[in-house]
Amino acid sequence: MPNAVIRARGLAKRYGDAVALRSVDLDVQHGEIFSLLGPNGAGKTTTTEIMEGFRTRDAGELSVLGEDPARAGAAWRGRIGIVLQQAKDFADISVADVVHHFAVYYPNPRDPDEVIDAVGLTEKRASRAAQLSGGQRRRLDVALGILGNPELLFLDEPTTGFDPEVRRRFWELIAELRSSGTTILLTTHYLDEVEYLADRVGVVNGGTVVDVSTPDHLGGRHLAPSTVRWVGPDGPQEQVSSNPTRTVGELARHFGGDVPELTVTRPSLEDVYLQMIGES
Numbered sequence: 001m002p003n004a005v006i007r008a009r010g011l012a013k014r015y016g017d018a019v020a021l022r023s024v025d026l027d028v029q030h031g032e033i034f035s036l037l038g039p040n041g042a043g044k045t046t047t048t049e050i051m052e053g054f055r056t057r058d059a060g061e062l063s064v065l066g067e068d069p070a071r072a073g074a075a076w077r078g079r080i081g082i083v084l085q086q087a088k089d090f091a092d093i094s095v096a097d098v099v100h101h102f103a104v105y106y107p108n109p110r111d112p113d114e115v116i117d118a119v120g121l122t123e124k125r126a127s128r129a130a131q132l133s134g135g136q137r138r139r140l141d142v143a144l145g146i147l148g149n150p151e152l153l154f155l156d157e158p159t160t161g162f163d164p165e166v167r168r169r170f171w172e173l174i175a176e177l178r179s180s181g182t183t184i185l186l187t188t189h190y191l192d193e194v195e196y197l198a199d200r201v202g203v204v205n206g207g208t209v210v211d212v213s214t215p216d217h218l219g220g221r222h223l224a225p226s227t228v229r230w231v232g233p234d235g236p237q238e239q240v241s242s243n244p245t246r247t248v249g250e251l252a253r254h255f256g257g258d259v260p261e262l263t264v265t266r267p268s269l270e271d272v273y274l275q276m277i278g279e280s
């Protein structure tokens, strides 16, 4: 693929006798948010850490921003941003000092004050990291991840522990980063996060990628039959239909107008994901 920022073929990794990655193939395109989904132990962290150059692979081909992470140097590292699951510890340093301090390590950093503002921490500039709430702490991690103006940002479970409002604002921040041209590899367990943010999603299970699709089309979801529900004289009713328009038309004629408490649903992303994980 010409626009691939990440191209992986046959990535394999063992820890002793345990196979963590059997064979991972993946393409991430320039400017997209690509989400990795999969159960605990599926191989997501191993995959991303090989892509970040933090772990070695046993086999396979890998190109990230045109280089092999196993051999890439400091200039390449300056082009990627990483937000790990486990935050670093700067308990006694203020938000402003942490961000200003780390900016000097990058050849082409963003303005530290603009970054603090972008993640919504301006009011907390003078607070020590230890005084931040969990969600604010995570936003500081993201500030550090985007500080170097990365072309490619790795986000590992970024919103764990966020309240709904903070999550929504955080999602908007991530979507803005995409608009400004940053490619993002997002690992998450939250299907609503995938639905809101991801352009494409790769499902990892048992050390391999079992499907890649848009969230809308995962597992043939857009073609799946719908469930039509309504309440009739005998109580709640439902009918699975491959042509819900026709079913609703028939019901409307039957009721001579409005169908009581009518809903039409397709399988949710969670439904197809759980089925896929079960099958594979």
Ligand SMILES: Nc1ncnc2c1ncn2[C@@H]1O[C@H](COP(=O)(O)OP(=O)(O)OP(=O)(O)O)[C@@H](O)[C@H]1O
Residues within 6 Å of the ligand: 015, 018, 019, 020, 038, 039, 040, 041, 042, 043, 044, 045, 046, 047
């Ligand atoms: N350092 C390690 N030493 C030994 N085994 C490991 C090591 N790191 C990971 N594994 C094993 O490799 C497999 C894949 O782990 P990995 O952390 O990549 O999964 P994951 O999809 O990121 O899981 P989670 O959703 O729980 O973060 C698991 O079976 C795990 O136990």
